[in-house]
Amino acid sequence: MNIPSRPLEIDRCLLDRFDPITLERMDSIRLMNRIETKYVTDILLLREILEDAQRQGYLVFESDGERIQAYDSIYFDTSDLRMFREHRRGKLVRQKIRTRVYLGSGLCFLEVKKKNNHSRTRKKRVGVPPDDFLDFREDPEACLWLASHSCYQSCEIFPSVETMFNRITLVNKNLTERLTIDISVTFKNLRTSSEASLGTAAIIEIKQDGRLGSKMKDILLKHRVKPMRVSKYCLGVALTDPKVIPGRFKSKIRFIDKLNKNRYTICYNPVLHRPL
Template identity: 35%
Template sequence: MSTDHPGAVPASWLSGFAGIGLTELNGQAALLKRLERKYVLDLARLHDLFDVLRFSHTVLEIDGLRSHGYQSRYYDTPDLLCFRAHNQGRANRFKLRTRRYEDSGLAFCELKEKTRVAATAKSRVPLTGPDDLGADFGGLLGRIRQIAGAAADRPFLPTLDVGYRRITLFDARDQTRVTIDSGLSFSHPTDLRVHQTTASVIVEVKSARPMSLTDRLLRDAGLRPQAQMSKYCIGLLACGLWTGASRFGANHRRLGCHPMAAAALSVAPAGVPA
């Protein structure tokens, strides 16, 4: 595990967990229909949570690593079509991004969409180089047109970079997967000024039932699941790329985003509705 990523969970905190490989994890958990809950907590509370979960959960381990680096680049139109759809809670909305797995070198272009029936679907195509998206985003543009209509013909430009470390825990008995994202950083692809959440982590619980051991422990500690927990949308606020009203403001404050350098430059398009 990397130890030079600010805000990341220390490797020593995972020493008491038994490991599980990716193939075994996917074989046990991949086909489950899941409910998802997201929580925000500080590192001290996460340490207390680990002290209990190490007796029932295994940790994903790949090539000796138990924490894995993610780098995502999100694309949006100049007037922030994707963000505004999420900010307004529209029934049909999507996000377009590339995702790179730092430790394996794998990279994908991903389209993540949510439909009127609240189902979330993700389509992705592999990338072979840093600049091989192409004008059709690896063939995903056709699906974007089905969702957004003529709006999809506007240019999609690099809008936000998001980096973090992810730990994945699994409870085989309860069939629950828990991901912990720490050391989050947000930046504009053309601006070196980065905002970083060093005090808080995002814990996501995915299970077939609405209440797992992790949920009970977190709720006993006074924490409740948080809606509006999109890293992309929160990152735009953190970097000053959106300055209007936002349903993501409360979680932006909970995560405690702090600038690494000077205050971010606001480049939010003038006259764009919230």
Template identity: 30%
Template sequence: MTALVVDHLAPVSLDELNVEAALQTRVDRKYVLTAAEATDLVDALDPATRVLEIDGGRTFTYSSTYLDTPDLVTFHQAARRRRRRFKVRTRTYVDTGGTFLEVKTRAARGVTVKERCPATDVADDLDAEAAEFVDDRLAAARLAAPPSSALRPVLRSRYRRTTLLTPDARVTLDTALTWQLVPGHDDERGTADVGDLVVVETKAGTAPSSVDRLLWRSGHRPDRLSKYATGLAVLRPDLPDHPWRRLRRERLAA
């Protein structure tokens, strides 16, 4: 398992992070790096960069369950690069506790809007309160979306996350990413992982952050990666994978 060295960075508390960079409305840019490339990135960051620290820990396990319709509406929206699309998932903070139901929508100019509420992980249907939240958020976003009653768990992901706060962005570094089909979705491959690769995500305003520019100078460009759609395409070879085909062949093939 890849272990990123961030001991030299000053800590930032969760409360401080949320005050300074909650960024529920933002532009996300993802990069898939080798462990060595990720280490070089961390070493080159602005000296003022801080790392999220909770109870002495700096890297935390996340578990997400993604919901979709039987005909995979949200997957196909991503596969076809629809500008107006959505995603529904639950996210559990395994180490620190707490689960949230999250609705992510894509607004104008590639801006991601994330809204969430406390919830429990889903094994089958959403309960009445969760369903109402999803329907309300999708209606507020003015999306032509199916009712929440059509959504079922399809895929689970799990990874270890380190969160950095730079002077102009929130940056996450995810290691040990694994995908698992929810039982009931038959396929020859039930699980997959990205090995020692590191998924780096910058979360900033519409303008690229200093971290994005640092990555660009090193020859990296944003990768098309969705922890849901890419993972499902890896596990379901019958599904279209055009947006992520190059990434799969060049970085995820191993």
């Protein structure tokens, strides 16, 4: 598995051109019930996209003077990867369960993301002690919270894939839209111990309360970046478990591999695998 020898970098001077937005102002646009539109591009084109976003008045989230935040997440799944398989076969109503720690602040959360058949994503989360990050299942309060917010019980899920990435968060000047840009995305499969990286790829996600107009969508259209349904968790499973058939994720992996060109190569071998 080839992983970049150094983290991908965005020119800090470019981010410094943006006006900042604080966490307090961000609270009004958390968008826990939202429509998400995702895109994948490479870091070179991302610089041009950021330049256009700055000219359009987008604000950048800043915390303790930092405009790029580091995230670490652990996704949980059943022993037969039910959540992954439901997404792979295109089931509209589905869930994902994860713990997430914000490495800058040390804050840790247990989160449940639910997708409904109207393409809306609803996220619920609760703060948990940092010791729960790797495995919350020994925490009675966390298990009770999960039982009341998910169709899964803590006894039927296990740590599956760890994802680490750096994130830039932008907000439009009307405070009606938030978008996240994830770079330096890496995976570690906690069942197979395999690791993978998305290399130079950047995942952009626009989050809105409805299908409103978006200057960022116009910017991405200008740069010929098209929407792509993609899940970091599912990519992580497909890239790090040789027993898994990638299915609908195979074309996305190939697309990301092309983005990387000769800079880095993500590990994907198109061999036949046994279906789950």
